[in-house]
Amino acid sequence: MKFNKTICGGAAALAFAVSGAAEAYTLITCNGNNIRWSGTSATMRASDIGFPSGSSWRSALGNSISLVNQNPSAFDYGIVYGDTSVGFNNGQNEIWWSNGFGAPAIANWWMNCNTGRFTEVDIRFDNTVAYTTSNSKSVLWPYGGGSRPFRTTAIHELGHGVGLSHTANTYSVMGQDWDHIHANGSTARAYFGEDASSGAVALYGGNPGNVQDLGVSQWRRTGASGEYSTHDRTRIRTSGGGWVSSSTVNGEPRYNVNKGQQYLVEFSYENNGESYQTTEVGYFISTNDYISTGDRRIGGRNGMGLGRNTVFTFQAPVTIPADLVSGQTYWLGVIIDEDSTLSEVTETNNRTYISIRVN
Ligand SMILES: [Zn+2]
Known part of the structure; x- marks a missing residue:
């Protein structure tokens, strides 16, 4: 058995594929074999000290x-x-808190390189990092708060335990995890995402349960730092x-922005x-950051085709209504699968926003 590990948050050099490649995920390999579990499940065991009964x-x-288990592959964690x-x-396979390993979190694994199978995966979180279990935007790094979201980091490390390595060339939780996140209103939600989902399906095949999910995010890939894609907010241009x-x-x-x-x-779009x-996409004007179908619709697109490959970051034309109030803040919203024709494992990632101030 061979031991290996990945230092998450470190800066290792790795060549990455050009953008436009059909797939962006990178799989863990050894002796030319992709590494995965022999079956379609693995059970993790959480430390009683770090994850006590009743704790957040x-x-x-x-x-x-649970969020990882929403992925469209046959693989599920217990x-x-x-x-x-x-x-x-x-x-x-165990999960616990420790420190001194040079990263906010780390996955270590043991594998049989000849068969291409994991034999054990352990995950540790650094107990000196300002993690939070809150889903409230205001306390989270990506929204100006002081804490690193625990869930995005956990999903990244669990992604290694699926068999995924780091992603540099598309928006992915296997890149920089803490700003791979979805928000509508005051709540942010961590998720596995399109890129990691594609890697999981490549390793384990599709889920017999017909798992479908569309999403739209206010985050995008900006570049790469070593093995990791870097992310920032989506924008508006003229x-x-x-x-x-x-x-x-x-x-x-x-x-x-200017009226009219x-x-x-x-x-x-994921x-x-x-x-x-x-799918169909609608654009809306809202007087708050919670986007819903009750907001004012200002445009839309029909027939947006989305395969599961790399994330589709796209700029769509919309016109700011001429009757908005100057000096006021509004939120420009987007809803994917606007007509709710698709049955999805989660609907919570179908709506998000960009804030605007009208001149
Ligand atoms: Zn990592």
Whole structure:
């Protein structure tokens, strides 16, 4: 058996494929074999000390497992709590808190390189990092808060335990995890995402349960730092091509737009499910950051085709209504699968926004 590990948050050099490649995920390999579990499940065991009964940590870890299990592959994690003897290479997949390993979290694994199979995966979180189990935007790094979201990091490490390595060339939780996140209203939600889902299906095949999911995000890939894709918020530009100026309000960008003018508004559209979808997208104006079908519709697109491959970050034309109030802040919303024709494993990622101030 061979031991290996990945230092998450470190900066290792790795060549990455050019953008436009059909797939972006990278799989863990050894001796030319992709590494995966022999079956389609693995059971993780959480430390009783770090994830005690009734704690928000246990709840957030369980939620992270559930979020990974929404992936469209045949693979699912199980989770057992109350492990009192965590350790390396003991035949059990365990999760615990520690520090001094040079990263906010780390996955270590043991594998048989000849058969291409994991034999054990252990995950540790650094107990000196300012993690939070909160889903409230205001406390989270990506929205100007002071804490690293626990769930995005947990999903990234669990992604290694599926058999995924780091992603550099598309928006992915296997890149920089903490700003791979979805928000609508005051709540943010961590998720596995299109790229990791594609890698999981490549390893384990599709889920017999017909798992479909479309999503739209206010985050995009900006580049790469070593093995990791880097991310930032989606933007607005003019029809002429210039990026619109913004200021930071409550930790989020707010774009300065003119009434009656057409702009190109950017979002990242994701297919996190098993099958190719052709979908409808609507654009809305809202007086708050919670987007719903009750908001004012200002445009839309029919026939957007989305395969499950790399994330489709796209700028769509919309016109700011001429009757909005000057000096007021609004939210430009987007809804994917606007007519709710697709049955999805989750609907919570179908709506998001960009803040605007109308001149
Ligand atoms: Zn990693």
